Amino acid sequence: MKKFLKLALLSSLFVGVLSGVAACGKGEADDKAESNELSVAAWAYDANPEFKAMVEAFEKENEGVKIKIVDIAADQYEDKVTTMLSAGDSTDVLGIKGVGSYVNYATKGQLLDLSEEAEAIENPENFKGNLDGYKLEGKYYALPFRKDIYMLFYNKKLFDDNKTPYPENLTWEEYEELAEKLTTEKDGEKIYGTYHHIWYPILLCTAANQTDSSLLDGEYGFAKEYLDRWIRMQDAGVTMDYSSIKTASVTYASQFETEKTAMMPMGSFYLGKLLNAAKENRTTVEWGITSMPQNEKGAVSTYGGPSGFAVNKGAKNPELAKKFVSFCAGEKGAKAVAAIGMTPAYQSEDVMNVLYTLDGMPQDEESKKALNPDKNGWEMLPDPKAAEINAVINEEYDLIMVEDSPVKKGIDALNSRAKEVLEEDN
Structure with a gap:
């Protein structure tokens, strides 16, 4: 009987040791799996x-x-x-x-x-x-x-068809004139001279960087000339109007890759998407890039x-x-x-x-x-007020671009609302 108990005890200890080793091994394996x-x-x-x-x-x-x-x-x-x-x-x-x-x-x-x-x-x-x-x-x-890096994409074929030299270091005035010249019709469908997507930074962050201003200062008078031009161009029909883009949920890629626009200000992230679209035969557009238009010829200032x-x-x-x-x-x-x-x-x-x-x-x-622009500034630098200011700009920009609010009135509203945000205690 004693011999049996001794054997039972030894057997139990042996199983326990094996279980412990197995558990330890499993734990090490789990830790290793988690670490990887x-x-x-x-x-x-x-x-x-x-x-x-x-x-x-x-x-x-x-x-x-x-x-x-x-x-x-x-x-x-x-x-x-x-x-x-x-x-x-x-x-x-x-x-x-x-x-x-x-x-x-x-x-x-x-x-x-x-x-x-x-x-x-x-x-x-x-x-x-x-x-x-x-x-x-x-x-x-x-x-x-x-x-x-925000830059200007353009369709080479549409420039060639129009017998127009490819754009280089444009001023904003030249850009507006070029957009008017390149607005045409093909097979009963309108081809716009340029396309302005609805993201406010494309216009306002460009304006801020080209005028050494900031979206976080609460003063937006620097943007008036830029906003006036954007409104003037959509009213002239040389770019699709903001309301139509929003209503139809138009994408910038669809406009450019199906050759519905000759030019388009857009970020450098689009380079990879265009290369990929061509590789997968989703577009045959022949495209080029140049710098964003400037107030004066010479040094290039943009943002990203x-x-x-x-x-x-x-x-x-x-x-x-x-x-x-x-x-x-x-x-x-x-x-x-x-x-x-x-x-x-x-x-x-x-x-x-x-x-x-x-x-x-x-x-x-x-x-x-x-x-390689001379200046590639910021959309908006980190600031405790950045999210609130962004929301205010989005709302007022929307009202300006659908032309519910005249540019000057919209800027006044933007100044007032932004200052309220900046003056609030954190």
Whole structure:
């Protein structure tokens, strides 16, 4: 009996040891699996190839790492992320779409401080000031992977048909005259001289940067001449009117790629989309790029907003998340972004040569000038009031452009409302 009990006890201990070893092994395996998994929130993943390019480059560089994409519709993205963070979501990396929402997340303590990661990136001079788009009270809570440049796209064939030289370093007056000249009709369908999409920054941020002004000062008189021109051009029928664009939910890509417009001011993010559309035979448009029109010939001033990544303070895998964000902001991530035809935030000579030599990219000197403006300012720098000011501008710009509010009256209303926001206590 004693012998039986002894054997039973030894057997029990042996099973227990095995179970412990198995449990320990399973725990180590789980920890390893978790350390190699990363969740990344992005907007319209399939429509924005830069996300896939960076993900694939990072996974290739880090064997065994698996990235899970949290894909959110572009027009719902910022509201959705705000809700996620408020609910304590643990998605590791968050794509940063707009400066206003970035400031909100950062000031609520929902993002990790990435200042050390920013300082650790080699040759920071290659950012050419592009880190400033996320500098908030001396710290960085996100790092940029892209910095857009707004420029003028044009349809070569429509210029050729009109026996008109391709545009170079236009003034705004020349641009308006050219749009009138290129407005024609083909097979009973109107072809506009140019197309002005409904995003207010295309006009107002260009105006602010070309007049050394700011959208955060509460004074918008600098925009009057620009707004007058936009209204005058839509009234003349040389560009589709704002109300029609909104009512029909017209996309800028559909207008340009189906040759319904000869020119179009748009961001450099469109370069990659055009190259991809041509590769997939979705468009045969022959296109070129030049600088945004200026008040005077000579130095080129334009603007562009950053796109970047932040690390959720509640991230499951914060160290791997920081590594991913740093990779995307640095040279290797920049080459992945440039390789699909987009302008990265990190712009070393090697990186930009990747962009310049892409198949289908215009190779002329004028195109390179458009990609290297003398000044590429900001859409809106990080500020606690940025989101509120953005909302006010959106509303008043809409009223001006549908011509419910005359330009001067609209600017007065904008000045008044913006000052109220700026004077409010934080």
